[in-house]
Amino acid sequence: MSEQAEMAAARAPAADASGGPVAGAELVRGQKTVADSRVEISRLMRPHDTNFAGNVHGGVLLGLMDEVAFLCASKYAQGYCVTVGVDRVEFHSPVRVGDLVTLRAAVNLTGRSSMEVGISIVAERPDRQDSDRRTNRCFFTMVAIDDEGGPTPVPELLCETSEDLTWQCEAKLRKELRVAYGAQLQAGICVTAGPSE
Numbered sequence: 001m002s003e004q005a006e007m008a009a010a011r012a013p014a015a016d017a018s019g020g021p022v023a024g025a026e027l028v029r030g031q032k033t034v035a036d037s038r039v040e041i042s043r044l045m046r047p048h049d050t051n052f053a054g055n056v057h058g059g060v061l062l063g064l065m066d067e068v069a070f071l072c073a074s075k076y077a078q079g080y081c082v083t084v085g086v087d088r089v090e091f092h093s094p095v096r097v098g099d100l101v102t103l104r105a106a107v108n109l110t111g112r113s114s115m116e117v118g119i120s121i122v123a124e125r126p127d128r129q130d131s132d133r134r135t136n137r138c139f140f141t142m143v144a145i146d147d148e149g150g151p152t153p154v155p156e157l158l159c160e161t162s163e164d165l166t167w168q169c170e171a172k173l174r175k176e177l178r179v180a181y182g183a184q185l186q187a188g189i190c191v192t193a194g195p196s197e
């Protein structure tokens, strides 16, 4: 998906999902839509959020991503969720003190108990029009947890728009790559022989 399309998707209100409708996409019992899963939080970046270079510390942004991923997954699953993995954390441009950062999150893909949550961050100067820029994106894998701390099923995801299907397809690709990577490591592909005499 292009950066412009992604920005437009991130800006779109929940009730106005962009992309064309998917034929025959009708909600049945036990399902939820991508639109149902959307959440958004905003924070003003303050002086104590900065690193030695004067920009906002990557860890501050990561903490906010974790917060919005938790919010999105827990709202979608209607229960407690934990983070089990993070993929492709990207930092596109610096965030500065005084920026208002807005994090938008949605569920891209569900398994039995796991959900991939896609997060996009836009930063802007609150006192300047058209200053918004996409600064980060990343993908959190969250798992819904029961009272005993074990994984518990989540609602099936219904993709209503072509945009939803694109995100779902990309999430499936990330999952396949992750599994293939784990399998290759397990097979010992990187195990080197000891130093030769």
Ligand SMILES: CC(C)(COP(=O)(O)OP(=O)(O)OC[C@H]1O[C@@H](n2cnc3c(N)ncnc32)[C@H](O)[C@@H]1OP(=O)(O)O)[C@@H](O)C(=O)NCCC(=O)NCCS
Pocket (backbone or CB within 6 Å): 081, 082, 083, 084, 085, 110, 111, 112, 113, 114, 115, 141, 143, 149, 150, 151
């Ligand atoms: C979440 C937890 C209970 C899952 O237990 P588990 O024994 O791995 O359970 P399973 O193997 O059945 O995996 C559960 C789901 O998580 C997925 N999963 C587990 N580890 C994963 C990882 N590293 N990356 C992506 N998905 C993962 C599995 O694919 C499975 O998905 P599915 O149900 O949709 O098919 C356990 O891994 C845990 O407690 N992890 C620590 C979580 C934590 O403390 N996070 C930080 C604070 S929030």
